[in-house]
Amino acid sequence: MTAPLDPPKLGEPYLLTPGPLTTSYAVKEAMLRDWGSWDDDFRAMTRELRTRLLAMLGEGAGDFDCVPMQGSGTFAVEAMLASFIPRDGKALVLANGAYGKRSAQTMEYLGRDFVLVDKGDYLPPRGDEVAKILAEDPAITHVVAIHCETSSGILNPIEEISQATYAAGRKLLIDSMSAFGAIELKPSEIRYEALVSSANKCIEGVPGFGFVIARKAELEAAKGRSHSLSLDVHAQWANMAKTGQWRFTPPTHVVAAFLVALKAHEAEGGVAARGARYARNRDVMVAGMRELGFETLLNDRWLSPIIVTFFCPAHESFVFDRFYALMKDKGFITYPGKLTVVDSFRVGCIGQMDEHVMRKVVEAAAASLKEMGVDDARPPAIALEERAKLAA
Known part of the structure; x- marks a missing residue:
């Protein structure tokens, strides 16, 4: 069953971009009310948001938890890399456009070891390439992959990348910023430790926060790893578990709008x-x-x-x-x-x-x-x- 589209009103142009994108009038309208970030009603909204996002994983979702993080999608990517790759770890960063290169740049800022494979603008990284690199470099602990590289539009072959990663006994982190919500990432079919996405992409919300969906075991192991107070995924997760609140001021209006978008996503099918x-x-x-x-x-x-x-x-x-x-x-x-x-x-x-x-x-x-x-x-x-x- 699908819900009818709610097109732009008030003469707005369509945004033919990978996000921010054209949202429904109902999503916009949800931002007309103010919320207290400490209030029980808003904490219930945060809880519902996390639950609905986890439900998109399907079978195997019970091993994961969802941690929303204030800021743009890049904030969430940096939070994931800093929280789940140990300071003495090493990442294989797969790039075929701007966003893979940005992950590599983030690793440089973090001062953590990595190797970059740059496939250029036209081609995806393939599983056999990943397998070869991992076999040659036992120091690599994690593979970082972009699900959809929007600088070119390539949909990367995440399943074969995952198979190569885990066959070699390593862990996969996925930047699914522009794909999650429209392209399946079921942990029962594709193994990974964590993914990140953003409110203003395929779920059709507005900008203001990203979210990390990670295995609970990885969240527990992330304590003390982050370089940053505000981008510490473990700290945000632990605080939400204890109080139901975000550690720092959340984008309340954006969360309200995102819940409307999530319900429309479900109604569409x-x-x-x-x-x-x-x-x-x-x-x-x-x-x-x-x-x-x-x-x-x-x-x-x-x-x-x-x-x-x-x-x-x-x-x-x-x-x-x-x-x-x-x-x-x-x-x-x-x-x-x-x-x-x-x-x-x-x-x-x-x-x-x-x-x-x-x-x-x-x-x-x-x-x-x-x-x-x-x-x-x-x-x-x-x-x-x-x-x-x-x-x-």
């Missing part, structure tokens, strides 16, 4: 239904953009249902800033490219949007190209050559 809507959004939008001549950065095999990267046209009249402005005038905010060998831009598939909205996105893109005098949206030849070479 949960993770499977949310992921299916996003996948349909992607398929409709990609087919339409390709008809206009646009080419995707990735081959179909690796396209995620979260966000898609397109090469910018080679046409001399195409200027992305102008295209962006024209699309915004038509009610759609696109996303600049983050990494690629040539200029690119991204179109998100998540948020309060369905395939009917995505068809309007394609119509807006066609109209924008016409206004710019661009009659050919094909990318430079080097873009396709590079894609073919790296994907071979």
Whole structure:
């Protein structure tokens, strides 16, 4: 059973980004009331939030607990890395875009040992590569993987990465920032120690906190590891267990909005239904953009249902800033490219949007190209050559 979408009101544009994203009016409306962070009603909201998130894991959820953390998703990633990787541990960080590299940068700031595997913009890290590296370096204790790398749009093969990690007797930590809630991460099927995500991604809340879902054994072992007072996952977990409260001022309005989003997620049909809507959004939008001549950065095999990267046209009249402005005038905010060998831009598939909205996105893109005098949206030849070479 699915619930009808609640589209933007008050003339808001659609956010075609990986989050913050377009939220329902009901989510926005939930932020109109003030809450006391110490009050029993708010503590009950926090308890419900944690319970609902754990329920998304399905079988095996009883071994885990959920710890919300104030701040952006990156705050939660740093909290996970600092709390679950021992100070004398060593991480294998798998990168194929900006967010894997950010995890490596975080490890540098933490002063903890790591090795980085950088696959570039086009390709995912594979299980056999992970297995080889772990066999050659027994000092590695943890593998850090990005579930969906939104700088390119690659959905990484977490299952085979997990299999290689645990076959070698190591532990897996997952940055599922832009995937959790739309792509299954059932511990009964894919083993991991912890994952992180954020309120403003596939559950369609607003920015303000992230959350760590981790095995209780890992949470217990994390005591005293963190470099930070505010990012100490164990301390936050222990305090919530004791008092039901966040240690420091929580984003009360964001929590209220997130509960509305969680209930809408359940009404839509949960993770499977949310992921299916996003996948349909992607398929409709990609087919339409390709008809206009646009080419995707990735081959179909690796396209995620979260966000898609397109090469910018080679046409001399195409200027992305102008295209962006024209699309915004038509009610759609696109996303600049983050990494690629040539200029690119991204179109998100998540948020309060369905395939009917995505068809309007394609119509807006066609109209924008016409206004710019661009009659050919094909990318430079080097873009396709590079894609073919790296994907071979």
